[in-house]
Amino acid sequence: MTSRVGTAVQRHITGLIAAAAALGMAATLTACGGGEGNDVTLKLVAADYGDSAANTSQKYWDGLTAAYEKDHPGIKIDVTVYPWTSVDAKVKKMVDSGHAPDMAQIGAYADYAAAGKLYPVSDLLNVPTQADFLSQLSDAGEVGQTQYGMPFAASTRLLFYNKKLFKAAGIEPPTNWSQLAADARALKRDGVEIPYALPLGPEEAQAETMIWMLSGGGSYTDDVGSYAIDSKQNIKTFDFLKDDLVGKGLTGPTAPGKLNRAAAFAAFAKGEVGMLNGHPTLMKTAAKKGVDYGTVELPGPDGPAKSTMGVADWMMAFKQNGHRKQIGDFLNYVYDEKNVLDFSREYNLLPVTTSASATMAATRSDAKLWPFLKTLPDAELYPGGKTSWASVSADVKQQIGSAVSSRGNPAAVLGRLQVAASAAESAE
Known part of the structure; x- marks a missing residue:
């Protein structure tokens, strides 16, 4: 939408x-x-x-x-x-x-x-x-x-971080992508199992995908409402995720394509995650488990993202x-x-x-x-006013995790999703 x-x-x-x-x-x-x-x-x-x-x-x-x-x-x-x-x-x-x-x-x-x-x-x-x-x-x-x-x-979504883990690693919450990657590296050096949780599993991959698209200045659609899944901004965003986070071993032992949101939230509530994107209900879950957390605006390539996902x-x-x-x-x-x-x-x-x-x-x-x-x-x-969105969302859930895998090609995966989305949109 x-x-x-x-x-x-x-x-x-x-x-x-x-x-x-x-x-x-x-x-x-x-x-x-x-x-x-x-x-x-x-x-x-x-x-x-x-x-x-x-x-x-x-x-x-x-x-x-x-x-x-x-x-x-x-x-x-x-x-x-x-x-x-x-x-x-x-x-x-x-x-x-x-x-x-x-x-x-x-x-x-x-x-x-x-x-x-x-x-x-x-x-x-x-x-x-x-x-x-x-x-x-x-x-x-x-x-x-x-x-x-x-x-x-x-x-809406903000970046959650574990204050205790950040203090132990001597770092501050990030405001841009390079700081986020640097913080994740510091957390890993300090023994944190999941420096940054990236849930691109089938439960809610369409959400994490959109959060990152927006942080990179892109989205599922362009200014006139047409699908733009394989835009330059989105390809750049997923290149960063693949090369600077997943490829550096900063997203934990579970492959992002197999990590669901519920599992990521549960790990954060156990104190095993340094940072992740979250919505307001995570506050209650984390507080119930005694996790001292903070929230900041989503980081973008050069500073806080101009928009977040609602x-x-x-x-x-x-x-x-x-x-x-x-x-x-x-x-x-x-x-x-x-x-x-x-x-x-x-x-x-x-x-x-x-x-x-x-x-x-x-x-x-x-x-x-x-x-x-x-x-x-x-x-x-989300572009929920489109009757094609249900099928596009289902495709994203199934395929987007492969874009950041070791053998993944973000441009190719986003391109396939774009072709399917355009076909679904034409059939509306």
Whole structure:
């Protein structure tokens, strides 16, 4: 999602006056009528942001829906939470079998929007709620100039470093690539097992790839939104990774193409990693294990990177069951400032609304999130508005690790990815 400042939030909502009788004619999974005055059960499938049974997202949704149902007799919200490893597939299976949920909170929306299965956001939310989304996130939720994806949670990336290991090695956190490589060499000399963790394994290689592309002045796409995976900047970036980090033995015993993000984060929390790129949830994991960490802006070739990667997860509403009015009313409640803040604080994520962001920026107890919050306005997101992105992302996950292997050729690997991406884009 590469768009920056969108115009979607300026459009007025025009769809909330549709006849309630039309809602009553829609087929539903629950066999409940959709007209006003009838009991309605809305089905929501959501992703789990918790890291244990104690803070599973199911508890968040159970509390939120209980409060909502108390003030809305006749409306029931049935929420099922799945792990991130399966939630997208679960929703796809439901949709493909003709049993779409009313709402889904998952990782991508564009395929469903392109297939005509989603309500436009302007048909659901009132003007104040829609206008409260951060502008670059609203814009990133568009397909064909119409917003279908509602941002639900956001995060950005910073460089995490282990203060104890850095002090022992007598080094300071880096501001550019040569300093990063020098710090990694010093950490290795001091016996650190993984001076720099480079997770290019299939779990989330597309994220680490984009972080490094941005730090080198490139990205997945160019200024007009076309894929530019094999740009000169990106080739230079992966040449640096291959020659100056991986080739020098500075990324640990596991080949980057086999190292997943979860394993890299776990190793950092054990004190085995000197530095790595991370998102806000790593703070809680590291602190729980007693790791004294610091964060700095991502280093670039000659100084701090001009941009970092932002990630947004999405809420969407399916048209299949009707219930547009009831769905819209519930989602207006979901995006109330208090609820947005409660969720963001529970899971160390960034608010997706202007009002909640302003409150977080002014609240001292949220200070640990301020460095991430500061980078969000200029962060660049995946090109998720492209229906081709899912296949491009899958290709990156499978192939990018080979670019930095001992026999790897970054230009060749990036070139193959570019050819496949261009073909996928042409087929949109």
